[in-house]
Amino acid sequence: MSSLFRHIPSVDRFLHELEQDQSLAGLPRPLLKDLVGEFLDLCREEIRSGAIAAESDLTLPALCSRARAYVRFASRPHFRRVLNATGVVIHTNLGRSILADEAVQAVTLGCRHYSNLELALETGQRGSRYSHVEKLLCSLTGAEAGLVVNNNAAAVLLVLDTLAKGREVVVSRGQLVEIGGSFRIPEVMRKSGAVLREVGATNRTHLRDYEEAIGDETAMLMKVHTSNYRIIGFHKEVDAADLATLGRERGLPVFEDLGSGNLFDFSPYGFMPEPTVQQVLKCGVDVVSFSGDKLLGGPQAGIIVGRKEYIDRIKKNQLNRALRIDKMTLAALEATLRLYLDPELARRKVPTLAMITAGREELLARARRLRRRLSKDMAGLATVGVKPGFSRVGGGSFPEQDLPTSLVTVAPAAMDVEALRQGLLATDIPVIGRVEDGRFCLDPRTLMDEEFPLVAAAVRSVLVADAD
Incomplete structure (x- = not known):
């Protein structure tokens, strides 16, 4: 084990390698250095646990792709964009109203x-x-x-x-x-x-x-x-x-x-x-x-x-x-x-007004478009459907008013639906939806049309990762 520890590349070697990566070019060097240190601490834990048992796993080329992925993930801003598929228009936890x-x-x-x-x-x-x-x-x-x-x-x-x-x-x-x-x-x-x-x-x-x-x-x-x-x-x-x-x-x-x-x-x-x-x-x-x-x-x-x-x-x-x-x-x-x-x-x-006043037929047509987008390349991973549902205004407004909508449902073939919900929280642009009757539900009322491909990509990435 002590021999393996000695084969861990130095922080400076990682820094030199990662600083050549254009996708990390805007990252402040002190932050990059701290994240490399965290990654190396993770490698040491893997040596102790036996997850890394060979010197070949500790070469710079072997570790660099992992280090790059770790740095990209860990350096994301804490305050980030999310995709609101909950159907709650004025969602206090998601920033309330979005601006025109x-x-x-x-x-x-x-x-x-x-x-x-x-x-x-x-x-x-x-x-x-x-x-x-x-x-x-x-x-x-x-x-x-x-x-x-x-x-x-x-x-x-x-x-x-x-x-x-x-x-x-x-x-x-x-x-x-x-x-x-x-x-x-x-x-x-x-x-x-x-x-x-x-x-x-x-x-x-x-x-x-x-x-x-x-x-x-x-x-x-x-x-x-x-x-x-x-x-x-x-x-x-x-x-x-x-x-x-x-x-x-x-x-x-x-x-x-x-x-x-x-x-x-x-x-x-x-x-x-x-x-x-x-x-x-x-x-x-x-x-x-x-x-x-x-x-x-x-x-x-x-x-x-x-x-x-x-x-x-x-x-x-x-x-x-x-x-x-x-x-x-x-x-x-x-x-x-x-x-x-x-x-x-x-x-x-004004997006808040447009979402609140959206009609049933408009929402049904948009739900069908989202279903078609989700269904692509989804064979064997999940069943995608559309069902009637309700949205809410949120923000303490119209508390007793249900807004009729059409929900797009995703029923994973093998993955637990709660695991899908959790997985979507960890995607590059997190997708926030709700679970009803054992299915993950997406409400098009609070999604923009241009966000449909992002939602579909996120759902598929979580399902594929689970299948692998």
């Missing part, structure tokens, strides 16, 4: 070149970064003013800290929601310095509950849209218009957290009624916050719109600087909002 081409181009320009991020081109003086999107937000929503922070939780925190710090905020007990990562409205409110005043019961809250709760310490009436769950049956909540009227009568601002709020009316496509930002503001609500990367289909952001007197106060809060968005988010958000100036254009161009 226009937004991607805007981000690229903003990153590659200098920009007028905080320069007023009309005067050549310092300007506001919010000016790039504020006019668009007002035009699209009917608000008097607006600003953007880094996510909707930050937006809620900033509104509460500005308008209600040290005083009471009245909220219906049935709206004290928890979003992903165990972030809850009561905790966010506590962090802002506002005092929570719960009213009503879990399932029923009346206008009189708000009226009776208002006192000298009341700073705001708050409504939280329960976008990620529903209460059905014996249930009542006060609508936005009635709450806004009460707020005006008592001289109190009314704030609604719409969560994954949207600018697009989905009801013509068979969806259950979901309030748009425009509708809420039209009801008289003073301040509304919502996410940019959920139903809007843009970058991660928390958007705040409403009456100018309140938005101006929020802009001046020192916390706003800590929560502000960067130039990439601004570029992507402006490009996305511009598409919404024509709702039908937005429906076609």
Whole structure:
């Protein structure tokens, strides 16, 4: 064994050999050196275990192809592209909404070149970064003013800290929601310095509950849209218009957290009624916050719109600087909002909207195309079929809405279906799907047509590797 250890080539010899490989040319030398060291440690373990027992297995030519494969695999970025075949459109674990081409181009320009991020081109003086999107937000929503922070939780925190710090905020007990990562409205409110005043019961809250709760310490009436769950049956909540009227009568601002709020009316496509930002503001609500990367289909952001007197106060809060968005988010958000100036254009161009509104016949035709692509060169490896199924909107949006779709199913001939699922996680571009009834299922709703060959290649590579 000690003789075998002495025959392991040196790190420098490996480095000299691998640095000639053009496919590894962009790899920083310190990283390459570390990975070669890891590979050699692996070789030593194989000697100890008996997997390597001959000196001929330790020559540089014998080890180089393995070392090259190891380095390529281990040097892949940790943050990587994946293929979403789950059918969950706004998939929190997979990056939520993907951007429209226009937004991607805007981000690229903003990153590659200098920009007028905080320069007023009309005067050549310092300007506001919010000016790039504020006019668009007002035009699209009917608000008097607006600003953007880094996510909707930050937006809620900033509104509460500005308008209600040290005083009471009245909220219906049935709206004290928890979003992903165990972030809850009561905790966010506590962090802002506002005092929570719960009213009503879990399932029923009346206008009189708000009226009776208002006192000298009341700073705001708050409504939280329960976008990620529903209460059905014996249930009542006060609508936005009635709450806004009460707020005006008592001289109190009314704030609604719409969560994954949207600018697009989905009801013509068979969806259950979901309030748009425009509708809420039209009801008289003073301040509304919502996410940019959920139903809007843009970058991660928390958007705040409403009456100018309140938005101006929020802009001046020192916390706003800590929560502000960067130039990439601004570029992507402006490009996305511009598409919404024509709702039908937005429906076609914003991937989130296009996926959500895709029709049954379109999805069936795309599933059949994916099945044909998968079936090529698959003889004996798996049976590929198409079956009816359901997609989900995801991201805490339309939680009770099933979206009819057509699933492409892969039933391996010899391989365990769970092993196939795991194997697809390790491919160069991982494929994320779901297992139903002993078959691996791919939903074309969340795949682009140009991704079909990549999916097929990944599935085949895992099945072939298992067969070998």
